[in-house]
Amino acid sequence: MAENKKLVEAITSMEEDFAQWYTDVVKKAELIDYASVKGCMVIKPAGYALWENIQKELDAKFKETGVENVYMPMFIPESLLQKEKDHVEGFAPEVAWVTHGGLEPLQERLCVRPTSETLFCDFYKDDVHSYRDLPKCYNQWCSVVRWEKTTRPFLRSREFLWQEGHTVHATAEDAEERTIRMLNVYADFCEEYLAIPVIKGRKTDKEKFAGAEATYTIEALMHDGKALQSGTSHNFGDGFARAFGIQYADKDNTLKYCHQTSWGMSTRIIGGIIMVHGDDSGLVLPPRIAPTQVMVIPIQQKKEGVLEKAAELKDRLMKAGLKVKMDDSDKSPGFKFAEQEMRGIPVRIEIGPKDIENGKCIVVRRDTREKIEVVLGELETKVKEILETMQKDMLERARKHVEAHTYEAKEYDEFCDVINNKPGFVKAMWCGDVACEEKIKEDTTATSRCMPFEQETISDHCVCCGRPAKKMVYWGKAY
């Protein structure tokens, strides 16, 4: 198996060292390069194209719900950041500061935005006057900076790309409705486009966003059994509105405080795609989000007519609306196969003299490596079918992985045993006391991932302290 040896050399196997496997894939699939500042990365064309596709789909979904895009400055005056107490406390430890403009020290130092709640609030306070102005549903695509100590490409970088939506509403009900609505946008996007199944739920007070009244989350399970918070949606109630003085005159001509939300998804989700679908040959991209869906690889391309035929197949598929590339470099076919697999391109088409003679080509799925003979006349329909099937299968496979790695625990011994020995989610009851969360974290390093919307009753008492249970919680070790 010379072929396998080469692949093993190229990237560390998942079994051996999952973290190293991840880094290898990220680098070898040419998604990023490390940059000269720790925790910052060059997002290369393959990585950025993925992000562009994510942006494109999400942006369209946002706009369907009435969201408009804006852009806020990247600097926040210190005084502004400090207006909401919980918020500053939450972010202060990881904020980067600008202290000089050119050679002159600044009168007031500026924070490089770690998130833009305060900027939006500062803007909304003067922009909202009447109930007629509401709601306002703005979003921005930008980068934010958080001075992380431990960094990993996509999963935790000091600067990352994201979108942050910020909305203002007249009532608590409207804000709550928007919060949940956006969470659903994220969840649907993850499942439909990224083939990543997610658990929807609410964060405990301990885990919620600094300054939020309620934080909702979608949690995904990676191949190694660790959880990844993949999108969040916060309901701020009127906390920020009170801190920033965002009021409107209602129909009855009384001043009322607004209710706000914010919600975000970041390039971190790319890490999720890698860790949910990838394998020991590299990246596996869901067809609906893949920048290149089909790679045509001519075999014996110098033989009469081969390149022409390959180009013809490429053109036909492009006309059929697929994203197709052809690799006519002078590398050997084996090299091209391995490279296509490393990059996670969902489907490759092999076309050589023998195929041309038979009026066929070979279509190979990236996820299963299944080789399918396709009659050239049926190329477009078959390839589309194969891509759709692959998309469905990937979601289904990921779902089964979550199911197979989700456990239940009633008593604490059992809980600790499972959480330490079986990577995955553990469903267990909780009394609602933060002390139990802290104890669990101390004992196991696991955290509460969320209180899922779909509640079940596993027992009547808290898995940790034994007092009456209030909620069923998903627990897990997280990225």
Added chain:
RNA sequence: CGGGGUGUGGCUCAGUUUGGCUAGAGCACCUGGUUUGGGACCAGGGGGUCGCAGGUUCGAAUCCUGUCACCCCGACCA
């Protein structure tokens, strides 16, 4: 912020213990040719202030001092 590790062509590293000739290898790259159904082969070629700054020495990648950066593992966080 603690623990560990590493800085030598684009990449992976050898050389450092015990200072010594023109700083090496593999991969990648360029040229020509033969190849092509799972990471091809032959021949030729280009590319390095040895992280940075001082110091010791006739002589430093190698020894000393300082400094910077990055990676991995933890604690903290999207």
